[in-house]
């Protein structure tokens with residue numbers, strides 16, 4: 001067997017602190033490493049594998065489309081792109097779509113759209129208010145949008161036009177709003193920031209403020225979209241209608257695709273304003289269309305809600321048992337468990353040994369973002385392993 005860790009350190013830029021396991025195969029909610037060891041996967045490729053690994057609904061669509069037409073560019077009409085656009089829009093409060101290749105790129109496009117809106121309707125306003133502890137991606141502009149100093153510091157000076165304010169604090173948004181503001185961009189629930197669920201009325205207050213000021217509300221649903229929170233779109237959980245929504249992660253079930261959705265009132269791009277070579281090509285759109293149909297047909301948002309609630313209840317029982325667990329929070333199948341010390345890495349390791357993949361979203365918190373097809377039996381299995389792993393780690 002090859003030493004893949006050695007090959008990585010020799011040939012790959014050292015940007016990731018990888019977990020020392022090489023995964024080679026997946027099926028449903030399980031994956032296998034190169035030694036044949038099996039894991040229950042509560043990480044789901046970083047909230048991407050929405051319908052599970054190697055789901056025939058997805059793999060058949062990819063194979064069929066690969067044999068038919070992969071890429072011709074956006075200079076031509078292609079059918080999978082338009083079918084996907086129609087299905088996304090008709091299941092949302094939005095009217096128009098643009099396809100990108102990633103979450104960062106979708107957000108970047110959404111900010112460009114907001115700047116065009118500002119130029120045309122708000123006397124040149126261009127600033128976008130975003131939240132601390134947010135995550136909007138790794139491009140230079142999205143690093144500025146992301147309200148976390150650790151991502152910004154190495155690349156200063158930051159692009160201008162982003163104002164980072166406290167999350168879950170309407171007054172902070174009001175105080176930061178000026179005649180230069182064209183939009184507010186937030187995640188309905190912050191994912192990478194540690195699974196931060198805002199107060200029930202926060203997004204409604206933000207919506208009201210944006211209406212009052214005539215500025216756009218952009219919801220970054222790259223992580224919360226496609227059923228994860230218990231509704232197809234996360235905004236549906238909070239009773240608001242955004243002007244712009246971005247999607248990526250779960251949208252393609254594993255193929256790289258992002259999307260900007262906007263209301264007609266905010267769809268101000270004209271030919272030449274924005275573009276993409278690969279964005280929305282037949283291959284990724286056929287895959288994504290199969291994923292979206294599967295999510296709708298099997299009502300995976302409802303499963304995320306039910307199984308997520310079951311999981312949270314189980315995690316709260318663990319909290320009662322282990323005093324090192326200080327908080328359990330989340331919505332649907334976006335859940336975090338917090339510890340009273342930086343022991344998440346140890347618990348993760350103890351879980352790996354016992355055949356469970358989880359994510360240490362913070363040094364003191366684990367995050368669970370499994371495929372949305374997961375059932376209660378697998379959750380029971382995960383809870384039993386977590387129970388043992390927490391006990392083993394808190395004794396260290």
Ligand SMILES: *Cc1c(COP(=O)(O)O)cnc(C)c1O
Nearest residue numbers: 102103104135136137191222223
């Ligand atoms: C992951 C994530 C992004 C970035 O997506 P990439 O595909 O990695 O560029 C943006 N916003 C949110 C909310 C995310 O979770």
